[in-house]
Amino acid sequence: MDQIIKIITDLSRFSPRQGENENKTARYLESVIISLGITPIIQSFDTEVPIILRAELLFDGVPVPCLGGSFQSGQITSKSQVHFSPYSDYIETLSYPYGPGVHISKSNKSLLDNASIVSGETVVNKHSYQSRNILVGNSVNPDKIVFAHYDSLGGGAVDNAGSVAVCLHLISDNQELLSNNLFVFVGNEELSYDTPDYWGKGYREFEKQYLDLLNFAKEIIVVDGVGVTTPQTITENIEDVFPVRNLSALTSKTTWISSVQSEVLKCYHCLEDTPDKLNQDFLHESIDCLQKMLI
Numbered sequence: 001m002d003q004i005i006k007i008i009t010d011l012s013r014f015s016p017r018q019g020e021n022e023n024k025t026a027r028y029l030e031s032v033i034i035s036l037g038i039t040p041i042i043q044s045f046d047t048e049v050p051i052i053l054r055a056e057l058l059f060d061g062v063p064v065p066c067l068g069g070s071f072q073s074g075q076i077t078s079k080s081q082v083h084f085s086p087y088s089d090y091i092e093t094l095s096y097p098y099g100p101g102v103h104i105s106k107s108n109k110s111l112l113d114n115a116s117i118v119s120g121e122t123v124v125n126k127h128s129y130q131s132r133n134i135l136v137g138n139s140v141n142p143d144k145i146v147f148a149h150y151d152s153l154g155g156g157a158v159d160n161a162g163s164v165a166v167c168l169h170l171i172s173d174n175q176e177l178l179s180n181n182l183f184v185f186v187g188n189e190e191l192s193y194d195t196p197d198y199w200g201k202g203y204r205e206f207e208k209q210y211l212d213l214l215n216f217a218k219e220i221i222v223v224d225g226v227g228v229t230t231p232q233t234i235t236e237n238i239e240d241v242f243p244v245r246n247l248s249a250l251t252s253k254t255t256w257i258s259s260v261q262s263e264v265l266k267c268y269h270c271l272e273d274t275p276d277k278l279n280q281d282f283l284h285e286s287i288d289c290l291q292k293m294l295i
Helices: 003-012 020-035 106-114 157-173 175-179 201-216 247-253 261-267 280-294
Strands: 041-059 074-076 082-084 102-104 118-137 144-149 181-186 219-223 232-234 254-258
Touching: 003 020, 003 157, 003 280, 020 118, 020 157, 041 102, 041 106, 041 201, 082 106, 102 106, 118 175, 118 201, 144 157, 144 201, 144 280, 157 175, 157 181, 157 219, 157 261, 157 280, 175 181, 181 201, 201 247, 219 247, 219 280, 247 254, 254 280
Parallel strands: 082 102, 144 181, 144 219, 219 254
Antiparallel strands: 041 118, 074 118, 118 181, 232 254
């Protein structure tokens, strides 16, 4: 099996990669990095995430398939508490409302529109744990910093096991890149109770401790969502993948490597985000794209 596919498959076994599953993923990544003869730097931080224990939804007393997706437990009594992604027929937790909410497939929107009575419940556990960012390479004066988050909602192959595997594969084959560059595998990117931003805590924790490195680096590269199409180098909407406090000072030197976003959103934050959604040729094109940006 191609190394990159093996890594993606291994990461997907821990999905959804939140809370304790995120910790299992981090330990796996650290073991892979150490097996390459590289000693990573671990930045640990405390966080809290919403773990969905149970969700149910009924339209006029008839059960409807759904996923829980909110920060609070509670009853579902209103259509406004039922959400769906306009991009996919999968049940995607496109965004997390703070109050009790559930998510359905776009294909069931007509059932929602025609329902007279909406009922249900979502049960959420506020789970506290210690997350960590895993730093590999030059942590003193890096020319370029590469980020890829490893936690996930749902299956997490496109978002973001493919990107993690691309970075690990490149490191494995080109360890000389570590002399001048820093790779950061980011934990707790997806969700947290870190107000006012519900996502991206791992990035902000890195920023708190290593803002001098962000300011020093000539370029910042975020790898997120590769492997669905030929890789795109994106310099717009950087806030969608790099949620740091000092973004205005860093935007001009930040590039996002991803697939075409309309294709990524077809399989986003859903159980069906599995390794078969990724194309091996596009993943290797992403490796080549990233390598060219680092040399």
